[in-house]
Amino acid sequence: MNMSSTETVRQKPPPTLPARPIHIPRPFETTLSNGLQVVIVEDGRLPLISYRLTFRSGDAQDPTELPGLTDLMAGLLTEGTESRTSLEIADEVARIGASLTAGANSDYTTVASSSLANFSDLVLELMADVTLRPSFPENEVELSKQNTIESLKQQRAQPSFLATEVVSRVMYGEHPYSVVAPTPESITATTRDRLVSFRRARLIPNNAVLILVGDLKAEQVLKRIEQLFGEWTPGEIAVENFPAPPVRTSRSAYIVDRPGSAQSNIVIANAGMTRTSPDYFPMLLMHTVLGANASSRLFMNLREEKGYTYGAYSTLDARRSAGTFRASAEVRTPVTGDSLKEFFYELNRIRNEKVSQKEIDDAKSYLTGVFPIRLETQEGLIDQFVQIKMFGLPKDYLETYRDRVQAVNIDQIRDVASRYVTPDQAAIVIVGDGRHIIEQVEPYSGEIEFYNTAGKRKDRPSTAPPSAASISSIAGKWSLEIDTPLGQTIPAVLTVEELPTGLGGKVESEMGDAVLTSVELNQHEFTATLSFDMDGHTFDAQIAGEIAGNQMTGTISLQNTPPLSFHGAKE
Numbered sequence: 001m002n003m004s005s006t007e008t009v010r011q012k013p014p015p016t017l018p019a020r021p022i023h024i025p026r027p028f029e030t031t032l033s034n035g036l037q038v039v040i041v042e043d044g045r046l047p048l049i050s051y052r053l054t055f056r057s058g059d060a061q062d063p064t065e066l067p068g069l070t071d072l073m074a075g076l077l078t079e080g081t082e083s084r085t086s087l088e089i090a091d092e093v094a095r096i097g098a099s100l101t102a103g104a105n106s107d108y109t110t111v112a113s114s115s116l117a118n119f120s121d122l123v124l125e126l127m128a129d130v131t132l133r134p135s136f137p138e139n140e141v142e143l144s145k146q147n148t149i150e151s152l153k154q155q156r157a158q159p160s161f162l163a164t165e166v167v168s169r170v171m172y173g174e175h176p177y178s179v180v181a182p183t184p185e186s187i188t189a190t191t192r193d194r195l196v197s198f199r200r201a202r203l204i205p206n207n208a209v210l211i212l213v214g215d216l217k218a219e220q221v222l223k224r225i226e227q228l229f230g231e232w233t234p235g236e237i238a239v240e241n242f243p244a245p246p247v248r249t250s251r252s253a254y255i256v257d258r259p260g261s262a263q264s265n266i267v268i269a270n271a272g273m274t275r276t277s278p279d280y281f282p283m284l285l286m287h288t289v290l291g292a293n294a295s296s297r298l299f300m301n302l303r304e305e306k307g308y309t310y311g312a313y314s315t316l317d318a319r320r321s322a323g324t325f326r327a328s329a330e331v332r333t334p335v336t337g338d339s340l341k342e343f344f345y346e347l348n349r350i351r352n353e354k355v356s357q358k359e360i361d362d363a364k365s366y367l368t369g370v371f372p373i374r375l376e377t378q379e380g381l382i383d384q385f386v387q388i389k390m391f392g393l394p395k396d397y398l399e400t401y402r403d404r405v406q407a408v409n410i411d412q413i414r415d416v417a418s419r420y421v422t423p424d425q426a427a428i429v430i431v432g433d434g435r436h437i438i439e440q441v442e443p444y445s446g447e448i449e450f451y452n453t454a455g456k457r458k459d460r461p462s463t464a465p466p467s468a469a470s471i472s473s474i475a476g477k478w479s480l481e482i483d484t485p486l487g488q489t490i491p492a493v494l495t496v497e498e499l500p501t502g503l504g505g506k507v508e509s510e511m512g513d514a515v516l517t518s519v520e521l522n523q524h525e526f527t528a529t530l531s532f533d534m535d536g537h538t539f540d541a542q543i544a545g546e547i548a549g550n551q552m553t554g555t556i557s558l559q560n561t562p563p564l565s566f567h568g569a570k571e
Contacts, residue, residue, distance in 0.1 A: 035206025049214030068182020204235035253445035257434035264432035272323030337440030480568035
């Protein structure tokens with residue numbers, strides 16, 4: 001073979017492999033007299049069993065005044081029962097090399113486990129114990145509350161959380177999906193008695209499904225399930241009568257101001273669909289072409305061609321009663337506006353132009369190729385059965401998945417894109433340095449709301465140099481108290497002074513002395529860098545504060561630690 005023919009061969013992509021056959025074990029299904037649905041899938045490939053006890057009640061059914069109650073309750077199920085302490089549960093699970101966890105999302109709550117097959121009787125007994133007889137010990141409740149409050153502080157240091165919070169609030173309005181996290185006040189107000197009554201009302205058998213996948217015999221394990229769960233008393237299923245998400249009729253922007261941020265976290269959101277929508281599979285194909293992975297249009301444009309980001313993606317978030325479709329990326333602050341231009345170019349292109357035959361073929365190959373991989377492990381297979389039961393998907397969903405993907409055509413993709421990708425009605429949420437991105441965002445939305453990192457509305461950041469009055473309000477000595485995670489306070493003195501090169505100063509405290517540099521002042525808010533010198537090593541922290549008269553509040557953020565709150569007064 002000569003060189004030219006070799007090069008020709010190399011330029012041809014390898015032929016597409018035939019679809020990989022999928023063997024999906026037929027589940028055995030029954031319902032106990034108390035309403036508990038049981039799904040048992042015999043899969044003897046490995047001597048393992050996966051377990052899921054899942055309830056059709058999640059964070060969306062939290063009481064309005066106590067957001068976070070479901071998460072707190074779920075996390076405490078494994079922290080003590082009427083007959084076992086938290087340590088005894090952990091030791092027993094570790095002794096047999098199993099896992100036992102509990103958690104919740106917006107739509108459902110799950111107690112999950114996995115173990116070797118010969119420990120199935122014990123694992124089922126443990127699952128029944130933590131679900132039916134949790135004791136919610138006072139010490140564990142208080143510890144969980146403290147940990148949750150500290151976790152909330154850490155979340156607020158993450159731009160991705162701040163973006164999700166505003167997107168959810170804007171897109172869902174009065175619908176409970178709008179709440180993505182509890183408040184310190186709601187966690188503090190939660191009592192053991194409320195957890196006990198909430199668990200009794202929400203974790204009921206007639207609103208649950210127990211799924212087992214693994215090396216077992218259905219007839220044998222069903223007898224054990226009857227023994228452990230058969231006397232469980234059913235209850236009243238809460239009705240999901242949620243308000244509809246707001247209907248958007250125009251484009252608007254929301255900036256979460258993080259002064260000094262080197263990046264802008266951009267999310268562009270439209271209203272989406274429920275998980276059972278007939279448009280789901282056409283949307284899945286459209287999403288795969290537009291931004292689902294590293295070969296999709298958004299990634300290839302914003303990263304590979306423009307170099308604005310490490311990755312740009314779309315997200316198809318379809319839940320039980322509502323959903324969103326989002327495009328997102330973290331970009332360098334100076335290219336925020338340029339990135340918005342490319343986002344809207346791709347969003348308009350996917351709705352106005354038909355995708356190519358190659359794009360739809362590649363998307364189908366990708367989806368049908370990764371699907372069998374998800375079913376190869378017991379954990380992957382059981383999670384698919386959880387989705388089927390919690391979202392009310394068809395019983396033959398797994399068997400028909402690839403056929404439904406293959407049935408989507410180019411016209412259907414353009415149809416759903418024209419209805420669900422609507423740039424003129426989008427919500428643009430950006431977490432970044434407000435002063436440096438306002439003018440970049442304005443061409444894309446004349447209506448911009450501003451928020452601080454606590455999620456509260458704030459005034460528009462000024463792009464003008466700080467006024468003499470603003471400088472005067474911060475200049476001087478401030479006596480501060482810095483709060484630590486252990487509930488203690490550290491006294492500190494902040495000195496701010498006007499220098500020929502701008503504002504500067506220092507912080508003196510037990511943690512060490514730090515030089516104040518890169519001070520940026522925006523009316524009554526400021527940010528700066530603190531440079532500490534400890535044992536000959538220099539490291540930086542960020543300080544952000546807000547001034548109200550002679551009072552100051554704010555946070556100090558050190559690398560890889562939750563921000564420390566402080567408050568104080570001018571001397």
